[in-house]
Amino acid sequence: SQQGEEDPQALSIQEGENATMNCSYKTSINNLQWYRQNSGRGLVHLILIRSNEREKHSGRLRVTLDTSKKSSSLLITASRAADTASYFCATDTSTGRRALTFGSGTRLQVQP
């Protein structure tokens, strides 16, 4: 079963606009990660936020985590056509080696 659920399922924006994707999860976590996937190929790790963190930045990416609401958001600022991809949140409930539980993803289309 899916631990996380992304919202919206699909998002279409113009280049230069910001894109916000949300993720909700069900159980307590140790950390939450966001991944990008281009055209059904491998997953690229974007950012990890730990359960004791509230916000994290990496380049044009900003991730927030609200453990009380069991939710996270990924903001991509000044989007580019190359950002077109599917984005997944993944939760890790283990304290040991990573066994990730993924959501169903948000398909982002950035129009040039």
Next chain:
Amino acid sequence: DAGVTQSPTHLIKTRGQQVTLRCSPKSGHDTVSWYQQALGQGPQFIFQYYEEEERQRGNFPDRFSGHQFPNYSSELNVNALLLGDSALYLCASSPGTGEAFFGQGTRLTVV
């Protein structure tokens, strides 16, 4: 330094057949995890290997089995293939409790 490599890239099998997928982890990574991703869905955790043993397993039947070799590479075996096993199979490697890196996947089609 090569990343995570998977083979083959694409595969077509007939219902009832058996298939073996292979994964070579990133250098220095001792943990390999396998995921199944159906079209339009997120990846589902199948199982994880380190020290040549299955350590964690997701909700998959015994038809799915695996192996890890002394060089940390891994195989995923699926017996008695069903049409529903058609999916992208992803391998991820990590150095112990470190971050997971994914391969490009094997696209399995069962006809």
